[in-house]
Amino acid sequence: MSSEYRFGRFVPTEQGPPEPQRITEQVIQRFEHVFEVDPAAMGTHFHQQQMPNWDTKRIVAARSDHLDAVHHEFADEVILAGEGPDSGPASSQLPPQASSTTHMARATD
Amino acid sequence: MTITTIDAMILDRLHAILDEDGAVLTNKSSRFNRARVPAPFPVHRWEEFIPDVVVLPRTTEHVAQIVRLANEFAIPIVPRAGGTGLADGAVPMRGGIVVDIKRMDQIKEIDLVNNTVTVGPGINMQTLNRSLKPHGVIYPDDPASYACALVGGRIGTSGLSLLGARYGHTRDLVISFEIVTPTGEVIEVGDGGGRKIRKSSTGYHLKHLFMGHQGTLGIVTEATLELVPRAEAEFAAFFLFEDYDTAYRTFANLAKSGLATLGGVMMFDPEKVDYLRRDDEAYIIQPEWVKAVCAASLFGTKIEVEAAAPKVMELGRSLGGRYIGDEIASGDWAARHDRYANPLHGRDKNGNVTPMSWHCEDAAIPYSEVPAVLRKWHTIARKYCDQYDIFDDWGAFQYTNGAHKPWADVLVEIDMGLWEDRMDEESWQAFVSLKREIAQVAIDHGGSMSSCHGATRAGDAELVPTEMGASWEVMKTIKRALDPNNVMNPGKQSLDEAYRKVTR
Numbered sequence: 001m002s003s004e005y006r007f008g009r010f011v012p013t014e015q016g017p018p019e020p021q022r023i024t025e026q027v028i029q030r031f032e033h034v035f036e037v038d039p040a041a042m043g044t045h046f047h048q049q050q051m052p053n054w055d056t057k058r059i060v061a062a063r064s065d066h067l068d069a070v071h072h073e074f075a076d077e078v079i080l081a082g083e084g085p086d087s088g089p090a091s092s093q094l095p096p097q098a099s100s101t102t103h104m105a106r107a108t109d
Numbered sequence: 110m111t112i113t114t115i116d117a118m119i120l121d122r123l124h125a126i127l128d129e130d131g132a133v134l135t136n137k138s139s140r141f142n143r144a145r146v147p148a149p150f151p152v153h154r155w156e157e158f159i160p161d162v163v164v165l166p167r168t169t170e171h172v173a174q175i176v177r178l179a180n181e182f183a184i185p186i187v188p189r190a191g192g193t194g195l196a197d198g199a200v201p202m203r204g205g206i207v208v209d210i211k212r213m214d215q216i217k218e219i220d221l222v223n224n225t226v227t228v229g230p231g232i233n234m235q236t237l238n239r240s241l242k243p244h245g246v247i248y249p250d251d252p253a254s255y256a257c258a259l260v261g262g263r264i265g266t267s268g269l270s271l272l273g274a275r276y277g278h279t280r281d282l283v284i285s286f287e288i289v290t291p292t293g294e295v296i297e298v299g300d301g302g303g304r305k306i307r308k309s310s311t312g313y314h315l316k317h318l319f320m321g322h323q324g325t326l327g328i329v330t331e332a333t334l335e336l337v338p339r340a341e342a343e344f345a346a347f348f349l350f351e352d353y354d355t356a357y358r359t360f361a362n363l364a365k366s367g368l369a370t371l372g373g374v375m376m377f378d379p380e381k382v383d384y385l386r387r388d389d390e391a392y393i394i395q396p397e398w399v400k401a402v403c404a405a406s407l408f409g410t411k412i413e414v415e416a417a418a419p420k421v422m423e424l425g426r427s428l429g430g431r432y433i434g435d436e437i438a439s440g441d442w443a444a445r446h447d448r449y450a451n452p453l454h455g456r457d458k459n460g461n462v463t464p465m466s467w468h469c470e471d472a473a474i475p476y477s478e479v480p481a482v483l484r485k486w487h488t489i490a491r492k493y494c495d496q497y498d499i500f501d502d503w504g505a506f507q508y509t510n511g512a513h514k515p516w517a518d519v520l521v522e523i524d525m526g527l528w529e530d531r532m533d534e535e536s537w538q539a540f541v542s543l544k545r546e547i548a549q550v551a552i553d554h555g556g557s558m559s560s561c562h563g564a565t566r567a568g569d570a571e572l573v574p575t576e577m578g579a580s581w582e583v584m585k586t587i588k589r590a591l592d593p594n595n596v597m598n599p600g601k602q603s604l605d606e607a608y609r610k611v612t613r
Contacts, residue, residue, distance in 0.1 A: 023394065026387040037388065037454075037462055044461040046454075066450075067443040073238065074251065074272070075343035078439055079407075079414050081422055085434030089351060089398050 007057040015052035034060055115161040115206070119182060123164055123206075126174045132212075134163040143207045147449070148195045148566065149468045149527040151537045158200050160187065160207040167212045169287060169295055169330040175208060176328065177293035179596045186291075186596050188324040190230060190262030193254040193449070195469065196563035198265055198323040202600030208328055210261050216240055217331070224336040225284060225305045230261025230329045246336040249276040252561075254449045261329045267321025269471075269561035271445055271508070272372045274364075274515040275408050276337055278561075280320045281512045287331040288319055291592035295330070304333050318587070323563045324598040326591055342414040343372070345442030346421050347404040348430030349395075353379055355428050356401035357480060360507065362424045363405045364476075364515040368417045370409035374509045377402040378483055381504025381524070388454055388462070388503075403430060406442055455501030455526030465501060465526030470544065472551035473510050473560035474521045485550045486523045493543045497536050500543070501526035510560055520560040523547065544568025552576050565601040573602045 008014075020028035020036070029035050034056065039048050071078050123133045134140070144158040151157075166172050179186045185205030192199050201207060213229035216237065220226070221244055228237060235256050238247050251270045252258055258268070264286060268279040276282065284307055285299025298316045301309025319326055350356040356376055363374045377385070379400045386395050405421050407414045425432065433441070448467065455465040474482050483505055490502040503524035511517025527540060545568045548558035552575060558564055564573050574581040585607035595608050 024386065035394075041456075041460060042462045044457075044459075045463050067440050070443040070446065071343065071439070073235070073255075074247065074249065075340040075408060077342045077411065079342045079344040079411075079418055080435040080439060081344075081346060081418060081432065083422075083432060083435060085437075086349075086426075086431035088396055088431065091398075 006061065007054050010054055015054060017051060017053055017056065031056065031060075115184060115204075119178070119184065120162065122178055123162065123175065126178070127164060127166060127171055129167075132165050132167075134165070135161075139163045140207075143189055143192065143209065144200065146192050146194050146197060146199055147467070148197060148562075149466050149529060149540065150200075151532065151534075152529050153533055153537070158202070159204065160201040161204045163207045163209055165209050165212045169289065172208065172210075172289045172328050172330050173293045173295055175206065176289050176291065176596070179206060180292055180594050183594055184596060185599050186328075187598050188261070188265065188328045190259035190265065191233070191254070191257050192262075193258045194262060194266055194562065195471070196266070196323070196559065196569070197566045198563050198598070198601065199262070202598075205596075210328070210330075211259070213261075213330065214259075219244065219336075220305070221246070221336070223305050225333050226336055227304075227331065227333045228260055230259060230264070230286075230332060232260055233257065234260065234263075241336065242339070244336075245339050247339045248282065248334050249337050250279055250282050250334075253446050255446055257449060260332055260334070264320060264329050264332060265322065265324050266561060266563050269508075269510070269520060272406075272408060273512050274374070274509045275370060275372045275513070277335075277512040280317070282335045283316070283320070284333045284335060285316060286319070286329050286333065288327040288329050290327045291594075291597035299333075321563070323565045323601055325588065325601050325604055327597060340408040340414075341411040342407075342409065343442075344407040344414050344418045344421070345404065345438050346418075346425055347402055347433040347438045347441055348425035349399045349433055350401040350403065350430055351398050353401045354480070356403045356430070359403045359425060359428050359430050361476060362427055363403070363421065364509055366420065366424055366515075368407065368420060370407040370413045370417050371509075371515045372406035372408045374405045374515055375403070376507040378505045378507070380487055380502055381506055384503040384524075388456070402433075404438075404442070453526065455503065455528070457501075457528075458498050463501075463526075463528050464530070466529045467503075467524060468527055468540075468544075469522045469524045469562075470547045470551075470558075471520060471522050471560045471562045472548070472556050472558055473518050474551060474554060474556040476517075476519050478554040478556065479507060479519050479521055482521060482550055482554050482556070483523075486547055489543060489546045489550070490523065490525060493539060497539055499528035499531050499536055500540075501528075518556070521551075521556075541568040545572065548572050549575075563602075570601065570603045574606070 017030045020030050023029050027035050028038050140159050185203045187201045187207050189199040189207050189209045211231040214231035215229045218227040234250050249272050251272045252268050263279040270278050285304045287297050289295055298319050300306055300314055301311040360374055360376050407417050453467050454462050457463050494500045505523040508520040509515040510520040548569050551558045558569055588604050589607045
C-alpha cells in the first residue's frame with residue numbers, strides 16, 4: 001500500500017499541470033521524464049482532458065511499482081552492470097537519459 | 110458437420126450436468142464477451158462468432174459429460190481458457206458451446222521432493238507463482254500475457270516463454286496433462302506413463318500431439334508442471350546500434366555465447382525503434398542515430414549471473430553496440446509484458462493518433478533468413494498501409510525461439526496497428542490478404558508461420574496444408590480419428606478438409 005501522502009497532500013490550487021516542454025516533434029513533457037504524445041496529434045480522435053497533478057504522480061508511481069513487481073516475480077535480486085549509458089557517436093549528442101520508470105501520462109477521454 | 114441448434118432440451122441437459130447456479134449462461138454479455146480474443150476482429154460481423162451458450166465446469170467429469178452431449182447432438186464445442194490468445198483459437202466459428210475452464214483453477218498438489226505442481230487448467234501463472242514463492246520455487250512460463258493467460262490456454266497454443274532460452278517453453282515445462290478427447294474419453298498424456306516423468310521411451314509420446322492443438326483435439330482438465338528453483342539474480346542489458354546489420358550480428362554473438370544462464374536475446378529493427386519514438390506507452394528518449402536495439406537477459410544463481418554479466422557487456426559492445434545505461438536497461442526488461450496492459454494507438458496518414466488494436470505475426474525463422482524476411486514483410490506492410498488508412502507498421506522484434514537453445518531459430522514478430530472501428534468487409538479482407546502474404550514469406554524462407562500463437566486464423570489457416578506438406582494428410586487422419594463428428598473447435602486450421610469426401 002502507498003505510504004501516507006505518497007503523492008503529496010492534495011491541494012486543489014496546485015493540481016494544474018505545468019506548461020509543456022517539447023522533447024521531440026512527437027513528444028512533450030510537463031514533469032521531468034514524464035513524456036506524453038503531443039496533444040496536438042491526439043485531438044482528432046481522442047478527446048483531451050486536463051489531468052490533475054496528483055493523478056499524474058499516481059500513475060507514474062504505479063508504473064514504478066509495476067516494474068519492481070515484475071523484477072521480483074522472477075528473481076530475488078536485480079544485478080546491474082554498474083554503468084551509465086555509453087556515449088553516442090561523435091557526430092551526435094545523447095539527450096539527458098530518462099528514468100526507466102517513466103510513463104506517458106496520456107490525456108485521454 | 111456440426112449443425113445442431115441449441116434448444117431448451119440441450120440447455121436442460123447442460124443444467125443437469127453442471128447443477129450449479131451460474132454454470133450455464135445464455136445471457137448476451139456472457140456470450141458476446143466470449144466471441145473474440147485480443148487479436149484484431151471483424152467487429153462489423155461480430156454476430157457470426159457469438160456462441161449459443163457458455164458453460165463453466167468445475168471437474169473433469171463435467172467436461173467429459175458436456176463433450177459426450179456435444180457428440181450426441183453434433184454441437185460445436187470451443188474450449189476457452191483466459192481468452193488471451195492472438196490467433197482466434199478460442200473464437201467460436203459456428204456458435205455452439207463455449208467451455209470456459211476458469212473455475213478449474215485449483216492447485217491440487219505441490220511436490221517439493223519431485224519438483225512438480227499439479228493444477229487445474231484455469232489457473233493463471235502469476236497466481237500460481239504467488240503460492241509457490243514461499244517454497245523457493247517458480248513455474249517460469251513467462252509470456253507477455255503472464256498476468257492474464259491460463260495454463261490450459263498455454264497448453265492449447267504451445268506457448269513461448271520470454272525466459273525460454275533458460276527454462277524452456279510451455280511444452281518443456283508441462284510434464285504431463287489430463288485431457289478429455291473430442292469423444293469424451295479421459296486420458297493422460299506425457300512422456301511415457303508416469304505423471305511426473307520427464308523422459309521416457311515407452312509408447313507414443315502423445316503429449317507432443319496434444320500440445321499446441323489449438324483446442325481441436327480436446328479439453329485439458331489437469332496438468333502437472335515443472336517446479337524450478339527461483340532465480341537468485343537476474344541481469345539485463347540493452348545495446349543501441351546505428352544500423353540493423355550490426356545489431357543482427359551482435360544478436361548471434363550473444364545467442365551463441367554458450368552462457369547457460371541466458372534467458373533470451375532480443376532485437377528491435379529500425380521500424381520498431383521509429384514506432385517506440387512516437388507511440389510507445391513507456392516512452393524513453395531514443396536519439397536519431399539509434400536504428401536498432403539488441404538486448405539479453407540472464408537468470409540463475411547469483412554467482413552464475415555475476416560471472417556472466419561482464420561477458421554479456423563485452424559481447425554487446427563487441428561490434429560497436431552502445432550500452433543504454435543501468436536505469437533504463439532494468440526498466441525496459443521489466444516492461445516486457447506491456448503489450449497486454451497498455452491501451453494501444455497508432456497513426457493515420459496525416460500523423461494523427463488513432464485508437465488501434467494490435468496484430469502481430471509470430472513466425473519462427475532460421476537466423477540466416479531473418480533480414481530477408483524482414484525486408485519483404487515491411488514491403489508488404491507498406492503496400493497495405495499506403496492503400497488503406499487503417500493500418501500502421503509498428504516494426505518488428507526478434508527473440509530467441511529455441512527452448513534451452515538460444516543459438517537456434519528466431520521468433521520474428523512484425524507488429525501492426527489496425528483501426529478496427531473503421532474496418533469494413535473490404536478492409537477486413539485486405540487484412541486477411543496481408544496476413545497471408547506475410548505467412549507465405551515465412552514458409553518460403555524455411556520457417557513456420559507461427560512460433561507460438563497458432564495458425565488458426567483466416568490468412569494463416571489456409572496455408573497450414575502448405576506448411577505441413579506431406580504430413581498434412583497424417584494431421585487430417587488424426588483429427589478425423591479422434592473427432593469423428595468434428596465437434597471440437599471446428600473450422601480451425603483448415604481441418605474441416607479432413608471431413609470432405611474425395612470425389613474420384
